Amino acid sequence: xxxxxxxxxxxxxxxxxxxxxxxxxxxxxxxxxxxxxxxxxxxxxxxxxxxxxxxxxxxxxxxxxxxxxxxxxxxxxxxxxxxxxxxxxxxxxxxxxxxxxxxxxxxxxxxxxxxxxxxxxxxxxxxxxxxxxxxxxxxxxxxxxxxxxxxxxxxxxxxxxxxxxxxxxxxxxxxxxxxxxxxxxxxxxxxxxxxxxxxxxxxxxxxxxxxxxxxxxxxxxxxx
Numbered sequence: 001x002x003x004x005x006x007x008x009x010x011x012x013x014x015x016x017x018x019x020x021x022x023x024x025x026x027x028x029x030x031x032x033x034x035x036x037x038x039x040x041x042x043x044x045x046x047x048x049x050x051x052x053x054x055x056x057x058x059x060x061x062x063x064x065x066x067x068x069x070x071x072x073x074x075x076x077x078x079x080x081x082x083x084x085x086x087x088x089x090x091x092x093x094x095x096x097x098x099x100x101x102x103x104x105x106x107x108x109x110x111x112x113x114x115x116x117x118x119x120x121x122x123x124x125x126x127x128x129x130x131x132x133x134x135x136x137x138x139x140x141x142x143x144x145x146x147x148x149x150x151x152x153x154x155x156x157x158x159x160x161x162x163x164x165x166x167x168x169x170x171x172x173x174x175x176x177x178x179x180x181x182x183x184x185x186x187x188x189x190x191x192x193x194x195x196x197x198x199x200x201x202x203x204x205x206x207x208x209x210x211x212x213x214x215x216x217x218x219x220x221x222x223x224x
Contacts, residue, residue, distance in 0.1 A: 004093075005093050006180075006182070006204065007091075008091040008092070008093035009090070009095055009182050010213055011090045011091075012051065012087065012089065012090040012093065012095030013095050015049050015090070016095055016097045016214060019042055019046070019086075019088075020099060020216045022045065023042065023084075024101070024221060026041065027223050032077065033076055033077060034072070034073065034074050034076060034077060035059040035061055035072035035073050035074075035077060035082075038072070039072040039086075042059075043057055049088070051089055051090050052088070053087065053088070053089065054087030054094035054095060054096055054164045055094075056071070057072070057086040058084070059072040059083075059084050060072075060083045061077045061078040061081075061082040062079060062080040062081075062103075063078065063080070063195070064078065065080070065081050065082060065100070065190070065196030065197070066190045066195070066196040068153075068196075068198075079103050079104040080195055081100050081102055081110070081195050082102065083098060084098065084099050085098040085198065086098075087164060093160070094161065094162070094164040095160065095213075096160060096184050096200065096202060097201065097216075098199060098200035099199065099216065099217075099218065100196075101220075101222075102221065102222045102223065103223050104224065105224055106220065106222055113197060115220075116144075116145060116146065116148060116189070117145070117148075117189055118199055118218050118220075119144065120141050120145050120187040121185055123144055124140060124141045124144070124185050125185050125210060127140060128177065128183070128203050128205055128210040129205065129207070129208055129209050129210060130177055130178055130205055130207050132176070134157075134168050134173075134174070134176070134183075135171070135172060135173060135175065137156055137170050137185075138170055139172075141187045144187075145189065148189045151189045151191050152187060152188055152190075154186075155169055155172075156170040156185060156186065156187060157169075157170035157183050157200075157203075158170060159182065160183065160184065160202060168181060168183065170183060170184075177205045178205065179205060179207045181204075182202060182203065182204050183202075183203050184202055185200065185201055185203055186200030199218055200214075201214045202214045
């Protein structure tokens, strides 16, 4: 892997972390009323930093969060989980991060499902290292989600490079991780007409382990 790729994706992740922190401060001050306003803020911050978007920014509140590729609307933000998925492209290399926040007060069941997704994200990351089969990571994540694995319909992750979806694909097909790969780990639960949750980090694969490049909080943030 080139030094340029690693430096660029690290910068993209640092930018995403700082944008998310700024965003949460503004969300807590009730500065946004629609998904589109949140997406526009993220896009503006990426542009102001001299970067580009890796892909169209996703902001999906309430039942919209069930749609993995939801396009932000100008309708009022909905109560419930809100999936925020965005990435900056620095020197043509893509970052890709997702955090899920909650508008309102989450129920105990909602908090429990969120904690299962978060634990699956963290435990899957701990298994990342060179020579591991991505298929094994995917199967581990499915097992970790327990009964909610039924509502996890996409792969566990993908490689990052000049394209946001690059090889290796972390899914039900064999894919051996190599030292220097940069991948996403993004388990999710999407219960039709009820809720959607996804937590995604960017991970550098090392010979004997990993480095998490996206560092902002994964604690459940409730906006009341």
